[in-house]
Amino acid sequence: SILIVDFGSQVTQLIARRVREAGVYSEIAPFQSAAAAFARMQPKGIVLSGGPASVLDEGSPRIPQAILDSGLPILGICYGQQALTQQLGGRVEKGVGGEFGEAFVEIDQACALFDGLWTSGERHQVWMSHGDHVAQLAPGFRPVASSKGAPFAIIADDARRIYAMQFHPEVVHTPDGAKLIANFARHVCGLAGDWSMAEFRAAKIAEIRAQVGEGRVICGLSGGVDSAVAAVLIHEAIGEQLTCVFVDHGLMRAGEADQVVGLFRGHYNIPLVHVNAETLFLSGLAGVTDPEAKRKFIGKTFIDVFEEEARKIGGAQFLAQGTLYPDVIESVSFTGGPSVTIKSHHNVGGLPERMNMQLVEPLRELFKDEVRALGRELGLPDIFVGRHPFPGPGLAIRIPGEVSKERCDILRKADAIYLEEIRNAGLYDAIWQAFAVLLPVRTVGVMGDARTYDSVLALRAVTSVDGMTAQAFQFPGDFLPRVATRIINEVKGVNRVTYDYTSKPPGTIEWE
Numbered sequence: 001s002i003l004i005v006d007f008g009s010q011v012t013q014l015i016a017r018r019v020r021e022a023g024v025y026s027e028i029a030p031f032q033s034a035a036a037a038f039a040r041m042q043p044k045g046i047v048l049s050g051g052p053a054s055v056l057d058e059g060s061p062r063i064p065q066a067i068l069d070s071g072l073p074i075l076g077i078c079y080g081q082q083a084l085t086q087q088l089g090g091r092v093e094k095g096v097g098g099e100f101g102e103a104f105v106e107i108d109q110a111c112a113l114f115d116g117l118w119t120s121g122e123r124h125q126v127w128m129s130h131g132d133h134v135a136q137l138a139p140g141f142r143p144v145a146s147s148k149g150a151p152f153a154i155i156a157d158d159a160r161r162i163y164a165m166q167f168h169p170e171v172v173h174t175p176d177g178a179k180l181i182a183n184f185a186r187h188v189c190g191l192a193g194d195w196s197m198a199e200f201r202a203a204k205i206a207e208i209r210a211q212v213g214e215g216r217v218i219c220g221l222s223g224g225v226d227s228a229v230a231a232v233l234i235h236e237a238i239g240e241q242l243t244c245v246f247v248d249h250g251l252m253r254a255g256e257a258d259q260v261v262g263l264f265r266g267h268y269n270i271p272l273v274h275v276n277a278e279t280l281f282l283s284g285l286a287g288v289t290d291p292e293a294k295r296k297f298i299g300k301t302f303i304d305v306f307e308e309e310a311r312k313i314g315g316a317q318f319l320a321q322g323t324l325y326p327d328v329i330e331s332v333s334f335t336g337g338p339s340v341t342i343k344s345h346h347n348v349g350g351l352p353e354r355m356n357m358q359l360v361e362p363l364r365e366l367f368k369d370e371v372r373a374l375g376r377e378l379g380l381p382d383i384f385v386g387r388h389p390f391p392g393p394g395l396a397i398r399i400p401g402e403v404s405k406e407r408c409d410i411l412r413k414a415d416a417i418y419l420e421e422i423r424n425a426g427l428y429d430a431i432w433q434a435f436a437v438l439l440p441v442r443t444v445g446v447m448g449d450a451r452t453y454d455s456v457l458a459l460r461a462v463t464s465v466d467g468m469t470a471q472a473f474q475f476p477g478d479f480l481p482r483v484a485t486r487i488i489n490e491v492k493g494v495n496r497v498t499y500d501y502t503s504k505p506p507g508t509i510e511w512e
């Protein structure tokens with residue numbers, strides 16, 4: 001395995017991800033506890049992350065001496081390079097201005113990091129973000145690549161197998177960065193690259209057991225993939241010490257609530273409290289038309305119901321959540337937009353303090369696609385694991401205007417037809433998210449010989465990488481007319497279907 005020493009960079013998790021992609025297990029330890037993690041893990045290599053500090057400042061973070069003395073391969077990134085240089089006898093200087101963003105490195109000499117990748121004389125794009133820079137190499141090092149602002153952009157000490165770079169290989173803006181990290185893990189550390197999700201599962205199970213001990217854990221299920229994967233993993237670790245609470249607000253898509261209940265009770269035999277709170281939610285939503293008022297009511301009611309159930313169960317010291325790495329980043333840097341409300345809803349924000357519980361968040365290091373891989377590893381059905389994202393407030397925010405049971409039922413029917421056609425056409429996985437929106441607009445139509453006066457339905461499908469930006473999906477020519485015809489024929493209450501071509505920005509994915 002590889003130990004990643006975290007000096008506080010915003011992107012340390014990406015290093016872990018790249019190492020895992022290279023098929024090598026990795027763990028991150030904050031620099032303060034890195035020495036202990038090093039002793040416990042006995043890794044085969046070390047990566048030192050970037051960080052906001054300056055090695056020139058009094059009391060700045062340092063590399064544990066045990067790591068420097070170990071003789072193991074080390075890869076230093078940005079702050080990691082500067083700390084290595086300073087602690088091994090070189091010199092770091094304050095930069096004038098520094099380098100931020102895209103930069104190019106000139107490859108001057110070969111080294112093990114470049115095996116099969118880069119050769120001397122080439123020029124490659126990298127992503128820089130630094131103020132200080134290395135001014136004089138520590139004994140034993142040689143420069144292998146340079147950039148305009150960093151003459152020692154990449155340095156190597158082949159005898160000690162220590163490599164370091166000023167730029168960030170872990171971000172996508174360094175196109176070959178993942179391969180540099182893979183070369184370090186495999187060629188320099190000599191690791192086989194056969195690690196898999198199976199091992200992550202085993203490691204997390206051990207971690208959950210260590211954290212929870214004999215304690216009791218409650219997990220709120222939203223019906224989505226993340227909380228389900230977290231719950232199944234935790235159940236595998238501690239069995240009956242886990243109780244799941246599924247707050248069913250009655251605003252799910254067709255068949256979804258049954259699917260969750262069936263999966264947990266039937267397939268996994270996980271203790272599950274299914275709270276059917278449809279009436280509570282729908283009666284509270286009566287007369288509410290403002291999108292934010294809907295969201296706030298649903299979020300608050302969700303927490304109230306969950307809290308009441310948790311009290312009934314009693315005695316739980318831990319609250320489990322399916323928090324993912326992007327949620328962790330967003331909670332720090334995301335500053336606007338409708339999903340902020342739900343992030344706090346979905347992650348049952350405020351509850352742990354209110355109920356005096358500790359959090360168990362086994363998916364905190366993972367990205368969405370990794371959670372899906374873990375879900376498959378745990379035996380969750382593909383059709384569940386690969387599901388499109390679904391917002392916490394559910395269908396309520398896909399029914400502009402007032403929400404009622406009747407309108408939810410109409411929307412569920414139309415949405416199911418749309419998704420069925422998408423699956424049949426083999427397009428489901430090419431789309432980030434597809435759904436129908438039931439509009440508070442009625443138009444005139446003619447069916448048979450009769451006049452109709454019914455609702456308009458909008459269809460939406462978008463492609464996206466992370467939900468932050470999105471583009472309307474372009475369906476093949478005959479697809480939308482076919483779906484429109486089916487919906488109008490089969491769903492009473494809808495007599496006109498439109499397609500939404502808006503990108504995000506300026507639109508959002510959901511309509512409310």
Ligand code: XMP
Nearest residue numbers: 338339342346389391392393467508509510
């Ligand atoms: P927007 O509409 O903000 O949506 O472009 C971006 C992504 O977030 C989902 N979304 C939510 N997810 N709770 C959630 O868990 C919410 O309140 C919420 N609102 C939007 C949306 O479905 C899309 O995938």
